[in-house]
Amino acid sequence: MGETVRIAIDAMGGDYAPQEIVKGAISALEEEQVELVLVGREDILHQRLNRHKLNDPMLSLFEARDVIAMDDDPVLAVRQKRDSSIAAGMNLLKEGKVSAFVSAGNTGAIMTTALLTLGNQEGVERPALGIILSAPTGPVLFTDVGANADCKPPLLVQIAHMGSFYMNRVFDIPRPRIGLLSTGKEENKGNRLIKEANQLLWSSGLNFIGNIEAQDIPAGVADIVVTDGFTGNVVIKLAEGLGELFINVSRQGATGKLSHIMTPSLLKTVEKRLLDYSGHGVAFLLGVNGNVIVAHGRSETEGIKRAIAVAKQIAEHEVHYG
C-alpha cells in the first residue's frame, strides 16, 4: 500500500448535516486507513467534535463560512456563497491538498462548482454522475444518474466516452463494453433520444454492444450502462425503494411467524447483497478533473462512511486527469 489517502468532506451538505456527516467521518476513521478534512463552519464543527470527545491526528478542520442549502438554486448559490463548504472543499482538491472530495450537499451546486474549479476533461461539455453496481462479471458503471435530466443524443455519446475513460483507468478494463439502456435490444426500440444515440454510438469508435434492457443489468451484460440523467435517477431511486421493500419483507420474516428460520445472520446476508446492488446512493462525477463523490442527500452515518470508502477506492486507483 502507498501513502495514506487524504479526503475532504463537506460537513455542511446533506439533509442530516452536520451531525451525521461528522459521525460518518469519525466512524470511517475507525475502519479505514484515511486522513479526513472536515470542511465547514469551525464553530459548529468544534462543538460536534467535542461532543464526540475526538482528538484524532487523522482528522482536521478547514473553515468555510457559507452554507449552500439543499434547495438553493445551484447557479445563484455558487455565485453568491463564495466561501461555501462545497467551494472550499473543491479548492482543496484543485490544489492537490486532498485526493478526493465527498459531499452529500446540493448536487447542482457540486456539479457547477466542480466544472468552474476543476474544469472539464477534454471534449466534455457537461459532467455526468455515475454509480458502480456489482455484477458476477465485475463492476458495472451506471451513468448518468442525475446530472443531465434533458439529454440530446450527442451528450449520451459523450457520457459513454467519459464512462469508457473511467472504467479503463479505475478498473483496468481495456475496451469497456458499453450498453445503451432501452426498452428492447433491437435498434428500433426506445424513444427518439435512444434511437438516435444508438446510431451515433455504433460509429463512435467505442466498444458499443447495442441496446440493453434493465433486467439484464444485474447479470453484467455490459461494463457501462449509458442512460439519460432522468431515467438513470429514477432507476437508482427505484432500486433503492425495492431494496428497502425486500429488506422489509425479509425482516418481517425475521420477526414474525418465520422468525425461527429467518435468522439475523441470513438477514444480514440478504441485506448486504441488496445494499450492494442498490449502490447505497454513492455517486461520483465523471468528466471533471478530480475525484468528486456525491453522497445521497439523505445520507446518515453509514452512508457517509460508505461514500468515504468509495472515495478512498477511487483515489487509490489514481485516476489521472488532464
Place this chain on the structure above:
Amino acid sequence: MGETVRIAIDAMGGDYAPQEIVKGAISALEEEQVELVLVGREDILHQRLNRHKLNDPMLSLFEARDVIAMDDDPVLAVRQKRDSSIAAGMNLLKEGKVSAFVSAGNTGAIMTTALLTLGNQEGVERPALGIILSAPTGPVLFTDVGANADCKPPLLVQIAHMGSFYMNRVFDIPRPRIGLLSTGKEENKGNRLIKEANQLLWSSGLNFIGNIEAQDIPAGVADIVVTDGFTGNVVIKLAEGLGELFINVSRQGATGKLSHIMTPSLLKTVEKRLLDYSGHGVAFLLGVNGNVIVAHGRSETEGIKRAIAVAKQIAEHEVHYG
C-alpha cells in the same frame, strides 16, 4: 357471483406460443371459474390439445389463420394480416362474445388493433399500458409502461385521466390520488417533459398530489403513478430484474451454506411478495373500449395463468365503456 366470465386468448402470440399459451389456459381452467376461447390456427391447436388429452366444455377454439410475429412492424402487420389471432380475438371482444382478450403477442399490433377495432374512449388520442402494483394502501396503477415511448406533456395528462377513470371504475376509488413520477418532489425537479406536465396536471381538475419519487411507489403514496412509456417500461423491467436477482439471492440461501435456515416455505413467501410487486408482466390497455390484457412476451404457463386471472378480475369489475 354472477355468470362465468368468457375470455379470449391469443394462442399464437408470445415467444413461447402456442405451447405455453395452451398450457397456461389449461392450467387456468383448473383453478379459475372461467370460460376460455383459444384464438389461432385450429390445426396447430388441435394437435396441442390432443396432446393434453383435453375435452373441456369450458374451452373452445376460434379459427384465425394469420400469425403476427413478435418482430413484425405493427402497422404493416395489422394491415396485411387481416385474419390474425389478434384481429380475431379483438373482434370477439368488440362483438361482446367475450368480456376480455388476453395476448402475449406483438404489443404494437395489439394496440393498433385495439384502437381500430374497439375505438378509443372520448378525449383519448392514444391508449396507454398500465399495470397494478400492490401497496399497503391498496392497488396502485402504474402507467404508461410502454405504449407511448415519446410523450408530450398533454399526453401525460390524458394518461392521468385514463388512469383516474380506470381506478374509479375498477376499484371504486372516488377521487384517485395521482402522482407524477419524477426525480424529486419539488415542482422544478425532473426533465422538461415532467416539469411541463406537472404544471398542466395542477389545473387538470384531477386529484393531483404532485411529483413522487420511485422509492415511494411501494408505500402507496399515490393510487396512480403517471410516467412516460419509455421510463415506465424501463422501470417495470428493472423491477423484474431485481425481483429475479433477489429471488436468486434467496435461493442461494436455500441451497448453499444457509440451506438449514432458508427453507422452501420461507423461499415461497419471499418469492410471492417479489412477484406480486413486480407485477409479473401483466399489463392492460387504458383508453380503449374493452378489456385488453397484454401479457409479457416471454410468458410461460404461469405468466399466462396470471394474465387470465387479471383479465377475469377486470372483467368481473365490469368496467363500462362508451
